[in-house]
Amino acid sequence: MRESMEFDVVIVGAGPAGLSAACRLMQQAQEKTMELTVCVVEKGSEIGAHILSGAVIESRAMDELFPDWKAMGAPLNTPVFSDELYLLKSETIAQKLPNALIPKTMHNTGHGLDNYVVSLGNVCRWLAEQAEGLGVEIFPGFAAAEILFHENGPFKGSVKGIATGDMGVTASGEQGPNYMEGMELHAKYTLFAEGCRGHLGKQLIEQFNLDIEADAQHYGLGIKELWEIDPKKHRPGLVVHGSGWPLEGDTTGGFFLYHLENNQVAAGLIVDLNYTNPWLSPFDEFQRLKHHPVLANHLDGGKRVAYGARAIAKGGFNSLPKMVFPGGLLIGCNAGTLNFSKIKGTHTAMKSGMLAGEAVFEAIAEGNEGGSELNSFSNKFKASWAYDELFRSRNFGPSMHKFGPILGGVFNFVDQNLFGGKLPITLHDNKQDYAQLKPADQCTKIKYPKPDGKLSFDKLSSVFISNTNHEEGQPCHLKLKDSSLPIVRNLPIFAEPAQRYCPAGVYEVNERESGAFFQINSQNCLHCKACDIKDPSQNIIWTAPEGAGGPNYPNF
């Protein structure tokens, strides 16, 4: 029997959604002088270690959660002062789009809402300090490995909590010398805030059929680097976005480049994971993109400091699953609350967490013992500004997918600027991203230029500066449902795209005398979840490795 601990609320994931929920729960408990126990588990070695975001954030949710955040020292130090948007037409030519032609949701200045260029990792570190100050127990380095259900009694079938993973297990699955069994954390309510494509969230969606009325979820893969640039070029608060080259044909996506504090610049590329050409490598697209003058002008002469990657859930309103189920809630990007038309998700993730905190607190304060489906949350969410803005932006992604980046852009301009997102049409895009790949022999092979070691780099030297580590000798956390499929199906049809979509070089097809074999270098894994999403055979299952494993991002 595993040991267990009892809490009122257990939260999985110390990101903006989970920490906002934790803070909101405790704030209310203090107001009502009620005793409440809240525990947050986080698989990263410390808070912020696995957080990766651009990030420009809208302060709306923060204003509500901590009206005094400025005086309290929240690291929102760099207000956006200027927005630039480019359409890259070739590797050297770009067209700067005039502000009037840009969908309103994409403006970061001049609409009364405050936007800041931040490191979301640092924002989370700050939120965690506030949560701990309010009495929340936060445990970094502990991965929630499985969902626990009540097996009998009045709450039968509802979520009972989670179990943390065993530590010190050897590669063959035996107990090593420092073996430590996982622990059961039981709660009246469990909030899942794992971020995009959380491995437990995915199971919950399946088990409780949460997405039965939703469109297919859509994803992008974001690749990000942090640079220290020439102080003469540094303009804190400058925000640059763009799309076009080097993504071609039906591949969509866009890049970002934000000037932070201390001569640092965050640059990245988001490639939509519904791309069709199996030869595409999001990593290499980003590497060549940096040579475009629009980006190179900022980065030239600078030094790359950190690298990372993370999938984002960008399906928005139409893809949003039901967020409540017996005994728990799915919040933030784990459900998919990101507003892609704003290219922002922190404010909506935080809001969903705060509302979850309110709904759960009210239920517990009224004597609810757990196990219910908290419809009060759904009502609160529907009445919130977060829901309203997701609704208004519901056509943004589908129109791009349906009409392409140019005509889709026109649609979005009309929808967002002339009708405020209230055009009485809802576009649907129901094809799963993994099902979009075409056979390799029907697609053009892409030849990527060699990295120059100044602006562009290879995968391994990139993964090196993500500070990624997994304790040696543990079982591989990337599971194959059928270990033969990569070679038997994916290789002949799609030239095994995992070799290219994985931004960390985890997957390789190597030759040995007996033929090709599929190698998984799981120690490189950045926990981005692209494999779980894009594998055309849906054969790769991402599970949580030993706690504290994975990247150690600095201020990402």
Next chain:
Amino acid sequence: MKIIVSVKRVIDYNVKVRVKTDNSDVDLTNVKMSLNPFCEIAVEEAIRLKEVGVASEIVVVSIGPNAVQEQLRTAMALGADRAIHIETEMQPEPLNVAKLLTKIVESEEPGLVILGKQSIDSDNNQVGQMLAALTGWPQGTFASEVKIEDGKALVTREVDGGLRSLSLTLPAVVTTDLRLNEPRYAKLPDIMKAKRKPMEVKTPADLSVHLKKHISQLKVETPPQRQVGIKVDSVDALIDKLKNEAKIILRKLG
């Protein structure tokens, strides 16, 4: 018997170290910090001695700014009983650390002090030895095995090309090598309990130690970048490169 373990907060071993642009030091902004791995081994050894009934109390000590309390809590989550934080913003130089620890040893009167042999950031490997000198206690450094029997510490030391076994009369100072043990993981309930274990905060002035700066760091540099390799098309070209560029062949071959 009481055991004192000193621990240091250092840059995490997974983090790729970066040097500040002005070359004054290693850049520690937003970088993950951890318990020095050798100190973790020292804590583990103390816990094991307590588990077999040799030790009765484990006191962990750390020196530095407020942030070091995080590492003291980690040590207490692993099994230390209480902590002493000596608060200073000054870079902890080995001699200053040894002097402060000597004062703690004088007031706590432990039977054994266990330290990591060195910290992975400054790699000095001096504090244990200095502490032994200042206290006049015997020392067993680079320990790969420690046994306590009849008032003696039997220490196996890893030395060049072999092992050396010592018998030290207690009280004594032991520093740990990598192979001494494999530290355990902290358990969730123990992490919670550690938050309530006693943490005493002292200043160097409280201990009547005047911290003198003996060392100033002139410059920190990254190793030179390795040049990318090239392929040559003939043996002659290779010999030419080795002779004229790499200059590792000085005379004509053959």
